[in-house]
Amino acid sequence: MDYVQCYCFQFSASQFPFFLVQENHSSEPYRSILKTPLKQSATSHSALTEIQPDCQPLTTPPKPKEIPPADPWTPTSNLKMLISAASPEIRSREQRRGLSDNTSEVLQAKHCLQEQLSGDEYEKSQPSRKEKSLGLLCHKFLARYPNYPSTAENNYICLDEVAEELNVERRRIYDIVNVLESLHMVSRLAKNRYAWHGRHNLTKTLQTLKKVGEENKYTQQIQMIKNREYEHEFDTDGERNEEMARSFGSNEHSEMCFVELPGMEFRAASVNSRKDKSLRVMSQKFVMLFLVSTPQIVSLEVAAKILIGEDQLEDLDKSKFKTKIRRLYDIANVLSSLELIKKVHVTEERGRKPAFKWTGPEVLPNVRDTKLEATATAWVPHISDSITSKEQCSKNLFPSRVKQSFTRHPSLIKLVKSIENDRRKIQSAPTSPVKISTSSDQNLSAVPSKMAQLAVISKHQLEGQSKKAKEMKLKLALACNQSSPEAVPKPEPRTAPPAQKSVLAQPLGVLPPSHSSVSPVMLPHTHSGVSYAIYLHPSQAHTVTTYSPSFMLQPLPCANVTGIKSINSKVLNKITTEEGDNHIAKDDPRNSLTANERQTVQPESMSHKCLKRSQALQENSLIKKCRSDDKSLATSLGESIKNERPPSNGLQMNHEMDNFQKERQNKAEKLDQNVASCCDQCKREGIPEDEDRTKTKQEIPMAFAIPAHETFFPSGYLIPLPQSTHHGNQAGFSNKEKAGICSLQHTTYSSPIAGVIPVTASELKAVNIPAFHITPLNIMVSPTSIAAAPVLSNSCLNSSNTSSAQTPSSSVLNFTLQHLGLIPAGVPVPASPVLQRMTVSSKSENVSHSSENMNLKEEKPSVPKEPQELQTVKENFFRTPGGPNTVSSFSANSDGTDGISQGTLYIPQRKLEVSED
DNA sequence: GACTCCCGCCAAAGC
DNA sequence: GCTTTGGCGGGAGTC
Numbered sequence: 001m002d003y004v005q006c007y008c009f010q011f012s013a014s015q016f017p018f019f020l021v022q023e024n025h026s027s028e029p030y031r032s033i034l035k036t037p038l039k040q041s042a043t044s045h046s047a048l049t050e051i052q053p054d055c056q057p058l059t060t061p062p063k064p065k066e067i068p069p070a071d072p073w074t075p076t077s078n079l080k081m082l083i084s085a086a087s088p089e090i091r092s093r094e095q096r097r098g099l100s101d102n103t104s105e106v107l108q109a110k111h112c113l114q115e116q117l118s119g120d121e122y123e124k125s126q127p128s129r130k131e132k133s134l135g136l137l138c139h140k141f142l143a144r145y146p147n148y149p150s151t152a153e154n155n156y157i158c159l160d161e162v163a164e165e166l167n168v169e170r171r172r173i174y175d176i177v178n179v180l181e182s183l184h185m186v187s188r189l190a191k192n193r194y195a196w197h198g199r200h201n202l203t204k205t206l207q208t209l210k211k212v213g214e215e216n217k218y219t220q221q222i223q224m225i226k227n228r229e230y231e232h233e234f235d236t237d238g239e240r241n242e243e244m245a246r247s248f249g250s251n252e253h254s255e256m257c258f259v260e261l262p263g264m265e266f267r268a269a270s271v272n273s274r275k276d277k278s279l280r281v282m283s284q285k286f287v288m289l290f291l292v293s294t295p296q297i298v299s300l301e302v303a304a305k306i307l308i309g310e311d312q313l314e315d316l317d318k319s320k321f322k323t324k325i326r327r328l329y330d331i332a333n334v335l336s337s338l339e340l341i342k343k344v345h346v347t348e349e350r351g352r353k354p355a356f357k358w359t360g361p362e363v364l365p366n367v368r369d370t371k372l373e374a375t376a377t378a379w380v381p382h383i384s385d386s387i388t389s390k391e392q393c394s395k396n397l398f399p400s401r402v403k404q405s406f407t408r409h410p411s412l413i414k415l416v417k418s419i420e421n422d423r424r425k426i427q428s429a430p431t432s433p434v435k436i437s438t439s440s441d442q443n444l445s446a447v448p449s450k451m452a453q454l455a456v457i458s459k460h461q462l463e464g465q466s467k468k469a470k471e472m473k474l475k476l477a478l479a480c481n482q483s484s485p486e487a488v489p490k491p492e493p494r495t496a497p498p499a500q501k502s503v504l505a506q507p508l509g510v511l512p513p514s515h516s517s518v519s520p521v522m523l524p525h526t527h528s529g530v531s532y533a534i535y536l537h538p539s540q541a542h543t544v545t546t547y548s549p550s551f552m553l554q555p556l557p558c559a560n561v562t563g564i565k566s567i568n569s570k571v572l573n574k575i576t577t578e579e580g581d582n583h584i585a586k587d588d589p590r591n592s593l594t595a596n597e598r599q600t601v602q603p604e605s606m607s608h609k610c611l612k613r614s615q616a617l618q619e620n621s622l623i624k625k626c627r628s629d630d631k632s633l634a635t636s637l638g639e640s641i642k643n644e645r646p647p648s649n650g651l652q653m654n655h656e657m658d659n660f661q662k663e664r665q666n667k668a669e670k671l672d673q674n675v676a677s678c679c680d681q682c683k684r685e686g687i688p689e690d691e692d693r694t695k696t697k698q699e700i701p702m703a704f705a706i707p708a709h710e711t712f713f714p715s716g717y718l719i720p721l722p723q724s725t726h727h728g729n730q731a732g733f734s735n736k737e738k739a740g741i742c743s744l745q746h747t748t749y750s751s752p753i754a755g756v757i758p759v760t761a762s763e764l765k766a767v768n769i770p771a772f773h774i775t776p777l778n779i780m781v782s783p784t785s786i787a788a789a790p791v792l793s794n795s796c797l798n799s800s801n802t803s804s805a806q807t808p809s810s811s812v813l814n815f816t817l818q819h820l821g822l823i824p825a826g827v828p829v830p831a832s833p834v835l836q837r838m839t840v841s842s843k844s845e846n847v848s849h850s851s852e853n854m855n856l857k858e859e860k861p862s863v864p865k866e867p868q869e870l871q872t873v874k875e876n877f878f879r880t881p882g883g884p885n886t887v888s889s890f891s892a893n894s895d896g897t898d899g900i901s902q903g904t905l906y907i908p909q910r911k912l913e914v915s916e917d
Numbered sequence: 918g919a920c921t922c923c924c925g926c927c928a929a930a931g932c
Numbered sequence: 933g934c935t936t937t938g939g940c941g942g943g944a945g946t947c
Contacts, residue, residue, distance in 0.1 A: 015918075129945050132923065159936090171925070174938060191931070191936065281937075323940060329922055 134330055138176045138337035140166050145196045155196040157186060175279065179334035182283035206291060206363040213288030218306065222293055225302050282307055282324075283331045290341065296358035299346055300328050330726050 130136070141162065149155045159177070163170040177194060180186045184201040186194045213219075285307055289298045303325040335341045340360035345352045 128924070129921090134922075169925080170936085171938075172923085174936090178938075317942075325920090326922065327939085329920095333922080649934075 037259060038455060134172065134175060135337050136333045137166060137168055137172055141173070141176050142337060145198060147199045149196055149198045149200075155198075156189065157194040157196050159192045161195065175330050176334055178279040179283045179331050180338075182280040183287070183338070183340075185338075203361065203363070205289070206361065209284055209288045210291035210363045213285075213292040216288065218285075218289055218292045219294075221306050221309070222289065222298070222302055225305050279331065282327055283335070286328060286331050287335070288338070290356070290358035290360075291363055297346060297355050298331075298342060298358075299355035300325055301351050301353060303328055355526035 078242060144162070144165075145157075146156070157177075159170055159173050163173045166173070181188065184205045185198060186196055189195050232289075286298070286303055289303055289306065290296045304321055307324050307328075309321055332343070333340060335356075338360070340358065341356040342359045344355050344357045346355045347353075666851055
């Protein structure tokens with residue numbers, strides 16, 4: 001036992017000169033042994049952990065060459081020497097150094113040792129399997145390089161050298177490097193030579209992977225697999241596989257390549273040589289699964305099935321499955337070392353399953369497509385590159401996806417591959433002399449610096465705005481407190497962490513449940529500084545709404561925003577980690593970096609999680625809605641929450657809708673009165689009439705101006721309409737604000753059921769908000785939640801102006817219905833509340849819990865099998881121009897136009913979280 | 918017995 | 933033709 005501890009020190013000392021100082025001053029009798037680098041012990045991890053953050057050698061640390069002094073040999077030291085000599089790694093190392101002329105002696109020593117020690121003792125003397133794990137090796141590898149290397153430093157990696165230093169065969173280093181390469185943390189420069197980029201590219205890569213994963217419909221695939229799991233046991237060669245093959249085939253997954261980032265393309269000539277099975281590609285796909293799923297937990301089984309599905313479904317046999325699992329373990333070990341994932345176990349009906357949970361930074365869905373870009377730049381470096389990156393990745397990953405309606409003929413694939421390979425060879429053959437990474441490293445350094453400048457500027461400006469807004473809020477709070485106490489935002493709202501402020505550049509007021517009966521929630525609109533206010537009834541304190549970077553308002557399943565994850569976990573999965581969920585975060589000092597990163601991105605992550613969930617829920621909702629029959633609308637919401645039943649349609653729904661429309665007219669009037677009252681109050685308090693008043697409208701929660709160009713659309717669909725009234729609405733704004741307003745896309749979204757849903761604060765006390773969804777461009781309220789529609793404010797809209805609540809033309813409606821497959825092509829449908837009967841209900845939104853929460857009771861019978869046609873319809877609908885389910889994606893395309901054109905049907909994210917935990 | 922994943926063979930790709 | 937890269941699966945260690 002004693003010598004084992006000694007080993008720990010030996011490893012550290014030999015690997016890190018940092019420790020050699022101690023060694024040199026040590027009077028420890030076994031000093032001579034300390035000179036021999038041995039394999040790490042279990043404690044080496046912590047040692048590495050402490051070393052890694054700052055003092056990382058950029059290059060291979062010089063190996064200690066000193067010859068061990070001839071210290072007196074004791075029986076113990078002799079034994080230790082024998083043990084160390086017995087190590088094959090040590091032997092091979094000695095051989096490589098040419099210092100080992102006495103191999104036979106060593107072997108003899110080993111033999112001798114074996115004889116001397118009992119079997120158990122000898123086994124104990126060998127490094128345990130854990131100590132040789134890829135994860136630990138990866139830790140050692142990572143410890144050699146800084147997380148954020150400066151380009152001025154030497155960041156090259158020589159595989160041979162590393163393998164030697166780490167006492168492992170090169171094969172293992174390849175495993176690590178391949179995974180790191182998939183995250184663009186390293187890139188291949190030449191034979192045996194890589195460049196270390198650290199985490200500089202990580203955010204960008206993850207964004208890209210997420211985007212690609214979304215486009216690849218991984219969420220749906222996961223869902224599909226999970227659903228099937230519950231329906232049947234996965235059999236190897238049955239009809240189910242064929243079915244699955246068809247599904248995957250229909251998703252055009254047959255051809256997938258390595259996702260590349262701009263400036264890092266084709267750096268590895270072999271990158272795509274075995275692309276379909278490459279560890280790199282597998283690693284990227286694996287990461288994608290985490291990024292697109294909610295919760296971000298992926299079981300190995302599901303991952304393997306998806307990965308196999310993309311390969312050769314016809315060969316979906318056990319051995320293939322086992323192999324995939326093996327590879328996934330390899331990848332997971334590296335990702336774990338990077339602290340991007342953590343091993344967990346999900347408990348479900350069939351038992352405990354190994355899975356991994358994403359613990360890395362949350363990823364913005366797609367910032368570039370929104371006007372947030374400049375702002376987000378302050379937050380995420382390289383963000384401006386992400387577009388190109390995304391496009392590039394899309395091209396790389398889904399070459400045939402550019403025109404989704406066309407599929408490349410298999411016979412052409414080979415030709416294309418051949419051409420691509422040729423081009424690759426020409427462009428990127430990694431040959432000697434070593435290619436200095438001009439495009440990569442320099443871009444990496446140049447772009448970030450520019451972006452950083454932009455970021456600082458944006459941040460500065462936005463902080464200014466934020467301050468103003470805060471001041472206004474306080475003023476307003478005082479002002480409105482008199483007229484409407486419920487609406488007063490708390491001076492210290494439970495806001496998102498500061499990091500988000502800098503990003504959102506708006507006071508994000510996710511307010512705590514106040515003592516008043518209504519909890520206001522301010523939601524900034526980053527485009528224009530418009531905020532939304534949502535008032536929650538205390539009974540819904542668990543459903544706090546926060547801001548989503550994609551401009552979606554998503555109720556979150558808890559009052560404490562920072563507690564979302566835990567609640568989610570609680571609700572969704574009974575997860576047990578092997579070492580405790582919080583262990584790493586709490587205890588591991590190395591985690592500070594990840595923690596920091598996470599701190600920066602967490603606000604987004606939360607809302608985004610909800611976004612993710614909403615996507616999943618929405619999918620289920622759409623499916624179920626189409627199958628729903630005769631359940632009553634009034635009861636369906638509550639029932640569905642509890643029982644996950646499909647929503648209802650029919651006469652009762654129509655009745656409800658009629659009532660609703662009447663109600664909301666009344667509410668509109670009340671709302672106007674409230675607004676006027678509040679503004680008058682502000683006037684009395686000395687708040688400037690002109691600009692500030694307008695601002696007030698933006699920021700005051702009581703300014704329940706219903707966007708004139710935004711209309712509640714009970715059906716959940718938004719149909720873009722020509723904007724005709726918007727400019728008129730801007731008349732009252734200052735130039736400054738006009739500018740902000742103009743930055744908005746003026747697409748009008750309307751509903752067959754035109755109108756607004758004004759709700760006064762007092763009325764809100766009584767309403768529930770089971771499901772809603774708000775974006776700066778649209779507001780969607782599920783039919784079942786319409787009566788509970790929250791109030792909204794949007795400064796760029798005149799509260800009294802509802803004229804733009806237009807009824808879409810019948811042609812648009814026809815288009816909609818036909819696109820839905822609900823009416824045959826060519827059958828005209830008048831613009832009437834027909835859609836009411838086909839609205840997507842939020843009823844079943846929580847159904848996807850069943851898949852996400854394997855621990856929850858699965859209500860398999862209520863999850864009907866999804867027909868292919870419906871699947872297709874669903875896919876089509878969720879394929880928004882900028883990506884699936886991203887509102888932001890159509891708000892501003894790179895060309896400055898609306899990404900959604902006339903006649904385009906957009907099915908919005910519809911909410912979601914019924915957290916009844 | 919299931920889960921993990923090390924290990925090294927060997928073929929493809931690179932030089 | 934040699935070297936590098938990495939897919940792959942046997943099988944051992946661990947739980």
